[in-house]
Amino acid sequence: MAPGRIAILGATSTVARALAACYAREGQDLLLCGRSLPEAEKVAQDLSLRYGIAAEACLFDPDLPDYPQVLWRLEGGPPLQGVVWAIGTMSAAAGEAGPDDIRQTTWVNFGAAVAAIEGLLPAVHAKGFIVLLSSVAGERGRRKNYVYGAAKAALTTYGQGLNHRLAGRGPRVTVVQLGVVDSQMTWGMAGGPSGAAPEKVAKAIIRAVRAGRGRVHVPAVWGPIMLLLRLLPEPVFNRLQV
């Protein structure tokens, strides 16, 4: 394992916090980047108090995206051991999305990730890792969230390309295709399933990163589910209420 801190972009999200807690429990120092500095600071205080690690909070606004803010924190220090992209947003339902919604959804879920990861790449240790939290929504467009899904599909493709580019010569890239997680984002979805516990999801992600997996479904059961959904012929799929 490479030395150095792990930077988590979007550190106040449910999965990111669980992931950060898992790393902190192992004694890993963290750079926690979030859109709200006070909230990111609370996460940093929590993890350093509980686990005795050094956790620093840093402002990160995906709208800009201000990865230079993150780079400044790294100046003079050792390279990062890893970067985790844990930012995502699901706004209006697909049919109701206006231009601003569409721009926001595609940018935050995809463009901002590419800009930030490309910008931070030189700061990541060659034997380090990059994790992109994508979604099963990107595997087959569904009427409920296809704009979000399309942006996540683009993120997955970007991760694959990056993995190809860096293979054997740079940090390992793991694209995590998340199924339904019991998170702040899914809580408000009417009638949705309650989803997997964030702690279990975090552990599965860390296992996949350690195993050097390029792509992984978390929870694993979403692998076969999505395979089936992808294979369904259109006339059948279009009649499904998914």
Place this chain on the structure above:
Amino acid sequence: MHEAGRTLEIAGWGHAMRRRAEVLRPEQQSRLSEALEGFGIARGLGRAYGDAALSEGRVWQTTRLTRMLSLTPEGVLTAEAGVSLGDIVRTFLPRGWTLPVTPGTQWVTLGGAVASDVHGKNHHAAGTFGQHVKELVLLTAEGQLRRISPEHQSEIFWATVGGMGLTGVIVEVTIQLAPAETGYLSVDYVRSGGLEETLEWFSGHDRRYPYTVAWIDGLKEGQGLGRAVLMGGRVTASRELGAGEARYPMPRGAVRVPFDFPPGSLSLPVGRAFNAVYYGMHKPRENVREPWWKFFYPLDVADEWFRLYGRRGFAQYQGVYPPEIGLGEIRALLRRIHAAHHANFLGVLKRMGPPSPGLLSFPREGLTLALDLPVQGEGTLRLFRDLYAMTADYGGRVYLAKDAFLTREMFRRMYPNWEAFMAVKAKVDPRGMFRSLLSERIGLGEVR
């Protein structure tokens, strides 16, 4: 952006009361502020037995506001209100700090412990939970975060401690932890053959111990009525531990009660047998060493133990009476319960210390008696009404965090500070945003 909620059926811990509500579970304080619309009540881990954390409107659930923020070298902890007491013990006991006061379950949030101003086995020595709180951050109806303490805005502070969530949402709690030499307690077990002996122990012997409680056999009639296993505990000193023994032991996971038991599982004969076995099991012994979770949280070994009572659930009676109340009155309460043929498992009796300044806090000097009773329809309602009337006649009161049956009139008799409380509420929550089914039932939801 508006916070999205989820419509769920939620229940009090006794599961006799259920209600559909729009539940919001923000993970950041800023999102909590955005979720503050309409009316409703904050909720933590749902351990209030009745309807204190149920609402017709919204329910602001704090179980994901679980960040610990700071610990000073003097043991002053600041944490978000959704942090559970069990989490605090697990995190800080290995560093020599523990809770100054803990109720009988560790699965209570900090916010809930303050709002109910909970007490524990050391009430006679240490007072209530709220008496160890140094500061609160309270999100009030107008969306303001107020820092309140016994020194600053003390009026709002003592309306919030024990205030059942009716002044706002508690967001952060700062509390003085207590030093813990070890994670063990040295316990003396004494058996009493009847109520007289039980009360005799509480008339002075109990003062030798920082922690005391009696498990009372609520089903024994006749000569043995009020027989009990009396327990007195103190924190074990580190020199009493053997070489190589862990100073701060930690438990393994809990057992789950897998399904709702069929009605009648906890019937009278089962109850009698259970109580007899429990009584028989606890031979008088001295200086028995027990790890903290076994002494403080014996029921936590089984998750969701309310399921033992089946779909209809159960209710708890807990009353506290003035110091002059004793043998005759406690005997009358137990006899009233016997007459109603309700099985009960492990009643609890204890002598409490001086009251907390919390306007609606439950504890006061005198004996407290608590019994879980299965809900069996009309008879249960009559039983509770009678027990409450007797309690009020004795000059006592019942515990709002356990209550499901109190009426407005009875509440006002038991809690003479209700008017002072309402005056503070009118200031911090003039439009009555914070309401629960409990507050509406006992007339604390009304805005004048």
